[in-house]
Amino acid sequence: MIEVMTTTSAGPDQLDLALAMGAKALAHPMRVRILRLLLARTECVCGGLVDELPLAQATVSQHLKVLKAAGLVRGEVDGPRTRYCADRDAIARLQGLLGALGQ
Amino acid sequence: MIEVMTTTSAGPDQLDLALAMGAKALAHPMRVRILRLLLARTECVCGGLVDELPLAQATVSQHLKVLKAAGLVRGEVDGPRTRYCADRDAIARLQGLLGALGQ
DNA sequence: ATCGTCCATCGTCAATCGACGATGAAGTGT
DNA sequence: ACACTTCATCGTCGATTGACGATGGACGAT
Structure with missing residues (x-):
């Protein structure tokens, strides 16, 4: 039988990406x-992170x-x-993307 | 010079995990x-997902x-x-974990 | 100019991921 | 019993990841 492609068969969109x-x-x-260390400002310098x-x-x-x-860190x-x-803005955006999953 | 280990040098904790x-x-x-397809209830059956x-x-x-x-899907x-x-509960928990990043 | 420090990058290696075809298990219908 | 559907799993392959030591570039101090 000939199958007709009725659905879009679409991959992920930009938000999924x-x-x-x-x-x-x-x-x-x-x-x-x-990331939590950076958020807590415990250490900002790479060497300090290595120590921890x-x-x-x-x-x-x-x-x-x-x-x-x-983009989570500058x-x-x-x-x-x-x-x-x-x-923090980028983190907030990511939280928003995840939060928007449940519409 | 002798370096004294002052910091915990700890890895990720349970929440990080x-x-x-x-x-x-x-x-x-x-x-x-x-996951979005499942949330939208567009399809719940594997074959249906394959079609889409x-x-x-x-x-x-x-x-x-x-x-x-x-645990995001049953x-x-x-x-x-x-x-x-x-x-949805598991997704909400994950949202909570991400939201708790900024304390 | 020559150190020493701090960090990014390179090269390498084992391990994991992502995708697929093929196979098999479990169920349904005849 | 037989065929058919639906899905999970196996085995394979190339690509990516994560870890490290080694190297090198940029800067500050002597």
């Missing part, structure tokens, strides 16, 4: 921890890169060090 | 799409398994088919 992107950034416990975490410096830098790529160079801080 | 788990389940756009998505049946089943493992066997539905 955005939520998935943000979720992916939070999909690792250590990144959640790092059981990870090598390169690994922390990688996680920060992921969080920054997702980083400004301050002399030889880099000062990171959580982007 | 839980949030990361949920986020990981949503870390793929197609899973977000599927540009994915093979095995792939949809895999994504459903991930969502179910994360599935009950109904004769030869399986009826899936979104767990």
Whole structure:
């Protein structure tokens, strides 16, 4: 029998993409921890984070890169060090995306 | 100089773990799409989802398994088919975890 | 100019993910 | 018993992730 394609068979839309992107950034416990550290302002400098975490410096830098790529964290160079801080607006937007799931 | 370990150097705690788990389940756009389809009650049966998505049946089943493992979706066997539905309480808990990030 | 510090990046490796076809288990209908 | 449907699982493959040591670039101090 010939099957007629009645449905759109559509993939995820832009909002799904955005939520998935943000979720992916939070999909690792250590990144959640790092984001909470930044939100608590306990530490903003990469070296300080390395001291507080059981990870090598390169690994922390990688996680920060992921969080920054997702827009959840901003980083400004301050002399030889880099000062990171959580982007509360971006976090709020992500919360909004998740909250909008239930319409 | 002898460095004294003053900080706890602690990894993520239980809440970080839980949030990361949920986020990981949503870390793929197609899973977000599927969860929204289930929330909208457009389709609850796996075959129906396959019809609405540009994915093979095995792939949809895999994504459903991930969502179910994360507790965001429940599935009950109904004769030869399986009826899936979104767990709104679990989703609300995840929203709460994300919302609690900003304290 | 030469250190030493701080950080990003590179290269590598094992592990995991995402997608699929193929197979099989469980149920329904004849 | 047999065929058919529906779905989960297996096995495979390429791609991505997460972790690390090593390297190098940028800056501050001597």
